Amino acid sequence: MDTIEKKILARIDARREEIIAFGRDLFDHGELGYKEYRTAGRFAQVLDxxxxxxxxxxxxxxxKGRLKPQADGPxxxxxxxxxxxRIPGxxxxxxxxxGAHCCGHNAQMAGIVGAAMGLCDPEIMQALEGNVLFFAVPSxxxxxxEFKNSLMAQGKIRYGGGKSELLRIGAFDEVDMAVTHHASNIGTAIGGGTSNAFxxxxxxxxxxAAHAAGAPHEGINALHAAMLGLSALAYQRETFRDEDHVRIHPILTQGGDLVNVVPDCAVVETLVRAKTVEALRHADAVVDRxxxxxxxxxxxxxxxxxxxGYLSTLPLERLQALEAAARTAIGGxxxxxxxRGHNNASTDVGDLCHVMPTFCFNTGRVTGTGHGTDYAMGDEYEAYIVTAKxxxxxxxxxxxDGAVEAQRVKESYHPVFTLEAYRGFMDSFIRTETVDYETVDYGN
Ligand SMILES: [Zn+2]
Ligand SMILES: [Zn+2]
Known part of the structure; x- marks a missing residue:
């Protein structure tokens, strides 16, 4: 360990209680996507x-905080x-x-807060031949x-994922590479495989609408139409190939207002996921049908x-810098x-992977079920402090040392998309289709 590493670790250890308190505070004040105003405010306060x-x-x-107002290098x-x-239990x-932090994103936030505290020192900053951004991202x-769609209709966002939207608006333009974290139950880990796109x-x-008992023949039951659509979708499931990892998990968000009225509106939300773009386009069409x-x-x-939604994550090279950092932080x-592993869930980290080198690590020893009511930070030191380190x-x-490793990473990475191509790809999925079968003329 060199003196700068020692200093970084000492600075984080010195503010250990503060970092843990930050992580706990967020854990108690979860906020949903694109509504993280308090969280953003708390983060901005620390940067200030x-x-x-x-x-x-x-x-x-x-x-987005910048360690140095201006800097040359990566x-x-x-x-x-x-x-x-939203997990009320x-x-x-x-x-x-x-909100409830049942995916442990509060640990990521405590991590970048602690990293900012660790790196914000003149001697350390001088040893960094480039710049570091502390980027708190939404959603x-x-x-x-439906809320996200309403933001889109108002022109406040175009894409549902926070990183996707930040890419679109150019907030990542200055970034050469990204380091991400996720809490997990396996202790400190690095790397990983692919995930689903959606x-x-x-x-x-x-x-x-009509009287549900007196005159149902005058109504058209939107709930029944929705149930029939869901059944048709269920019968499709066996047609998806195992290797495509298709996952479709609809919920009914509206299915009637009053029990004695034929429901005139029913709303289904769903995500359609698959491992590859080709499989995704196919499943997308099948679901509509x-x-x-x-x-x-x-x-x-x-x-x-x-x-x-999001693109699939790509299995990138093992980052030596991350591996060395993890080893130093945990002493093992x-x-x-x-x-080669594949996760059927999705993340907008996948979108970043298509545009810039993006690396992920895990910490936390969380207990309980991810996205479940019993989810908890099993080891706060690891979840918050090791993450920061x-x-x-x-x-x-x-x-x-002249940012030699960052330069190597930059040069060896080949983006799948330029930013413009990324936007074009994303936009190719946007559409609204309306079909009214009540007015269809069946010719009889
Ligand atoms: Zn999650
Ligand atoms: Zn998560």
């Missing part, structure tokens, strides 16, 4: 306290996701915001599809709004995850 300049309100709530972004999930559920969880849909069935059939069967109207060997040391390892 350290004298780190920052831009706020990026993609509504994002906050720019490394340390990423912290801000959003939580969780003991730390916040009824005011409807990684893909919930509240699109998001809202399917709105419109029927006609199934939902159309529900409206056709009942003579209802259906509107299908589709927007792009981190677990190295199999790059790995973030800070990785930035140092990338940028020390």
């Amino acid at each position: 306290g350290l004298g780190i300049p920052h831009e706020d309100g990026l993609a509504l709530t994002g906050v 720019v490394v972004a340390l990423i912290g996701e801000m959003d939580a999930l 969780h003991p730390h559920y916040n009824p005011e915001t409807q 990684e969880e893909y919930g509240e599809v 699109v998001s849909k809202v399917i709105t069935y419109t029927g006609r 199934a939902f159309r059939s529900g409206a056709m069967g009942l003579g209802a109207k259906v509107r299908i709004d589709t927007v792009p 060997e981190p677990t190295v995850l199999d790059p 790995i973030f800070a040391l990785t930035a140092y390892h990338l940028l020390r």
